[in-house]
Structure formats: C-alpha cells, structure tokens
Amino acid sequence: MEEDPVNLREFQELAKRKLPKMSYDYISGGAEDQFTLRENVEAFQRIMLRPRILVDVSKIDTSSTLLGHKMSSPILVAPTGSQQLAHPDGELATARAAAACNTIQVLSFASDYTLEEVASSCDAVRFFQLYVFKGRDVAAAVVQRAERNGYKAIVLTADTPRLGRREADIKNKLIIPMNRNVEGLMSVDIHTTGGSGLEAFASKTLDPSLSWKDIEWLKSITRLPIIVKGVLTAEDAIKAVEVGVSGIIVSNHGARQLDYTPATITVLEEVVKAVSGSVPVLLDGGVRRGTDVFKALALGAKAVMIGRPVVYGLAAKGEDGVKRVITMLQKELELTMALAGCPTLKDITRNHVMVPHQKPRSLL
Numbered sequence: 001m002e003e004d005p006v007n008l009r010e011f012q013e014l015a016k017r018k019l020p021k022m023s024y025d026y027i028s029g030g031a032e033d034q035f036t037l038r039e040n041v042e043a044f045q046r047i048m049l050r051p052r053i054l055v056d057v058s059k060i061d062t063s064s065t066l067l068g069h070k071m072s073s074p075i076l077v078a079p080t081g082s083q084q085l086a087h088p089d090g091e092l093a094t095a096r097a098a099a100a101c102n103t104i105q106v107l108s109f110a111s112d113y114t115l116e117e118v119a120s121s122c123d124a125v126r127f128f129q130l131y132v133f134k135g136r137d138v139a140a141a142v143v144q145r146a147e148r149n150g151y152k153a154i155v156l157t158a159d160t161p162r163l164g165r166r167e168a169d170i171k172n173k174l175i176i177p178m179n180r181n182v183e184g185l186m187s188v189d190i191h192t193t194g195g196s197g198l199e200a201f202a203s204k205t206l207d208p209s210l211s212w213k214d215i216e217w218l219k220s221i222t223r224l225p226i227i228v229k230g231v232l233t234a235e236d237a238i239k240a241v242e243v244g245v246s247g248i249i250v251s252n253h254g255a256r257q258l259d260y261t262p263a264t265i266t267v268l269e270e271v272v273k274a275v276s277g278s279v280p281v282l283l284d285g286g287v288r289r290g291t292d293v294f295k296a297l298a299l300g301a302k303a304v305m306i307g308r309p310v311v312y313g314l315a316a317k318g319e320d321g322v323k324r325v326i327t328m329l330q331k332e333l334e335l336t337m338a339l340a341g342c343p344t345l346k347d348i349t350r351n352h353v354m355v356p357h358q359k360p361r362s363l364l
C-alpha cells in the first residue's frame with residue numbers, strides 16, 4: 001500500500017518517486033547555485049517562537065480576509081505554470097481543491113487548462129497571474145478575459161523580465177506544453193536546438209521593457225485590483241504603493257529567478273514597515289510548516305502563498321493530494337496558534353518570534 005504523507009516534505013518525496021525526472025527537476029529546481037532555494041527554507045528554521053502560556057485556546061479561529069474576500073486561513077495557492085507536468089487534471093484539480101478548502105487559487109498565466117476552463121470548473125474566488133508579453137495586446141486580451149470570467153484580482157509578476165537560469169532544465173532539455181491561454185492570439189516557434197524549451201519560449205515572449213509606468217497602462221485596461229509579485233526591497237514597496245497597487249507579494253519566485261536574493265522571510269519586515277499598513281503584504285517562498293505561516297504573520301504578512309507543495313500534492317494524489325496539502329498546513333497553523341497562545345490571527349504579534357541577526361548561515 002502507498003504510504004500516507006504526514007507532512008509537506010513527505011509529499012515532496014512521494015512526488016519525486018512518481019514523476020519523470022524532467023518534470024520533478026523543473027518543479028523542484030531553482031536558479032544557478034540554488035543558494036536562495038535552500039535559504040528560503042532555512043531562514044524560517046532560524047526564527048524561534050516565543051509562546052505565551054495560560055491563554056484560553058479552547059477555540060482557535062484561523063479565518064482571514066484578503067481584499068474583502070473571506071478565506072478559511074491566510075494560506076493561498078501560488079501561481080505555478082504547466083501543472084499537467086504533475087498530473088493530467090492539472091489546474092482543474094488545484095482549483096477544486098482550493099475551493100473545497102475555502103482558499104484562493106492564483107491561476108498562472110502559464111496554465112495548461114485555459115482560464116475559462118478553470119473558471120467553469122467550480123465556483124470560487126480566484127485571482128489571475130499575469131505575464132506581459134511583447135506587444136502588449138496579448139496581455140490586454142487575456143486580462144479582459146480574466147475579468148469577464150470572474151477573476152477578482154490581477155497578480156502582476158514583476159521579477160521575470162527574462163527567465164532565470166535553471167541548469168537542470170537546460171540539461172534535461174525541458175519540453176513544456178504550449179501556453180493555452182494565448183492560443184489563437186500568437187504563434188511561437190518553440191523548437192530548440194537543445195537546452196530548456198521554457199527558456200526558448202520565454203526569450204521569445206516575455207517583454208523585458210516592462211516598467212513601473214506600465215502599471216498605469218494595466219490600470220487603464222482593467223477595473224480589477226492589481227497586486228505586484230516579486231517585491232524584495234523597501235524601495236520597490238514604496239514605488240508600488242505610489243503607483244497605486246492594491247497589494248504586494250514579497251517573493252523571489254521560489255528562488256527560480258535571481259539567485260543570491262535573500263530568503264523572503266528575511267526581507268518581509270523591511271517591506272511591511274515601508275508600506276505602513278497602506279496595502280496588504282503577502283509572502284511566498286519556503287513555507288512548509290504551520291510554524292512558517294505563523295512566523296510570517298508575526299512579521300507582518302497578511303497571508304502567505306504556497307507554490308511547490310501544492311504541485312507535489314497534485315503529483316502525488318491529484319485533487320485529493322492538493323486538498324490534503326492545504327488542509328495539513330491549515331491544521332498545523334491552527335495547532336501552532338493554540339500552542340503559542342494565539343486564539344485568533346490578530347493575537348499573533350511581533351513579540352511571538354525571535355529573529356536572529358539576518359545573515360545567511362554560509363556567510364557567517
């Protein structure tokens with residue numbers, strides 16, 4: 001009988017056994033030396049908790065809201081592309097699992113099921129993640145379709161003017177399915193003479209000229225709130241607020257873009273301070289435990305997103321696997337809150353964590 005994972009790391013091990021090497025390497029991998037990939041996880045492990053005792057924790061409430069939408073917990077599903085590499089049901093399974101868990105799925109622009117197929121798969125609040133391709137009309141058309149199909153926010157990924165260098169994908173000559181959301185809107189020859197097929201596609205499509213002034217353009221083509229994903233500094237957080245975004249995601253793209261960026265949890269507080277409550281700040285990267293979620297909330301995040309764990313759940317057990325990954329993390333958060341003396345999310349404060357001097361271990 002197949003074993004039942006008891007934590008998110010065991011889901012990763014199961015996914016590794018089930019997936020072809022090319023797919024597993026693409027999902028699990030990071031850029032270049034994968035320094036940041038390790039840091040995203042390890043930086044969480046350097047933060048200790050300061051629990052409070054003798055608090056009535058007979059009732060724990062993990063429920064939260066984001067941009068006015070209710071969620072059962074502050075844990076969202078991050079946008080991850082090409083989910084059919086993990087399971088034939090891909091984004092449809094993820095959509096149904098997220099809906100069943102009462103959380104928000106951010107659908108990737110690079111989804112294997114179209115945004116319309118996902119929208120009609122089940123009733124739920126969901127957001128749409130945008131990549132801006134050269135010749136802006138593709139983005140404009142896709143954003144308008146997202147709006148028509150009931151997506152509630154646009155998550156603009158801003159850390160990918162070009163694709164990061166992922167060496168496993170180069171070696172494996174990664175083959176990626178053609179982007180379904182742009183079918184009929186553009187044709188791209190993704191034949192390569194070797195190397196990563198995703199890199200070949202990305203270098204032909206992504207628009208590296210995208211800049212802050214384009215937020216104005218994005219606002220002119222949609223009424224949806226815009227959340228910017230990929231902020232790692234106070235400087236950019238301030239800019240984002242100035243140009244009128246509705247939310248910020250502290251993210252280094254799961255360490256798949258620029259290597260040697262800091263672990264996201266180590267720059268969260270800087271960003272939170274810079275925006276001083278004007279917009280919600282989310283975080284993704286390396287969240288693997290309920291205690292990680294708790295730590296991010298203590299340092300000022302409104303919510304967190306999980307990327308790889310969802311894809312591992314999908315690879316391991318399809319829709320049920322995704323449900324179990326999300327539920328497992330929600331339950332771990334609930335237990336952490338009880339053991340730390342925090343019956344509601346509002347009770348989690350900066351005083352509940354001890355943050356070490358922020359130097360990566362290998363530089364000490």
Ligand SMILES: Cc1cc2nc3c(=O)[nH]c(=O)nc-3n(C[C@H](O)[C@H](O)[C@H](O)COP(=O)(O)O)c2cc1C
Nearest residue numbers: 027078079080081108157253254284285286307308
């Ligand atoms: C397989 C995979 C595909 C991804 N695809 C996208 C994408 O299409 N758009 C995007 O904005 N981020 C993408 N990301 C980044 C995630 O949204 C998120 O930032 C990251 O996975 C969070 O880190 P974690 O995997 O450690 O949870 C992808 C990440 C992975 C692992």
Ligand SMILES: CCCCC(=O)C(=O)O
Nearest residue numbers: 081110131163202253256
């Ligand atoms: C154009 C890149 C799409 C997938 C992606 O964002 C990733 O693999 O990290």
